[in-house]
Amino acid sequence: MPPTRPAVPSSHRDLDPLLLLPIRLFVMCLLADLHWHEAAVLGNILRIKPHSVSLHVERLAAAGYVSIRVTGRRTKLRLTPLGLDRLTGHVTALQKVASTAAQLVTTRQSAPRSPT
Numbered sequence: 001m002p003p004t005r006p007a008v009p010s011s012h013r014d015l016d017p018l019l020l021l022p023i024r025l026f027v028m029c030l031l032a033d034l035h036w037h038e039a040a041v042l043g044n045i046l047r048i049k050p051h052s053v054s055l056h057v058e059r060l061a062a063a064g065y066v067s068i069r070v071t072g073r074r075t076k077l078r079l080t081p082l083g084l085d086r087l088t089g090h091v092t093a094l095q096k097v098a099s100t101a102a103q104l105v106t107t108r109q110s111a112p113r114s115p116t
Contacts, residue, residue, distance in 0.1 A: 014093035015090055023056055027053070031066065034084065036069065036078045038074055038075065040053075057077060065087075
C-alpha cells in the first residue's frame, strides 16, 4: 500500500497577497504590539532605506492595515485592529502551508525508491 499523502490545505486562500512580500510581513510583525513606532526606527531594524519603508507602509495603510501619524518630521506607525487580524490569519496560514510542505517532503523521502 503506498504511503498516504497529506491533502494540500485550502489555507493558501487565507494567505494575504499584500503580506507575501517579506518586508511587509516584517513591518506588520514589528507593529504587532499595537503601539506607535517611528518609521525611521523600523527602517533601521529592517536595514532598508526610508523611501522603501514609505512605499511599503503606504500600501499597508491603503489596505487599512496600518495607521500613519506625522508629527513634524517624524512619521509614526501603528497596526490597526484589521491589520492585526490579517497578520494573524496570514501567519496561521503560513504555518499550515509549511507544515503540509514538511509532511510532503517527509513522505517523499520515506517512499521506497526504485532501482535505476
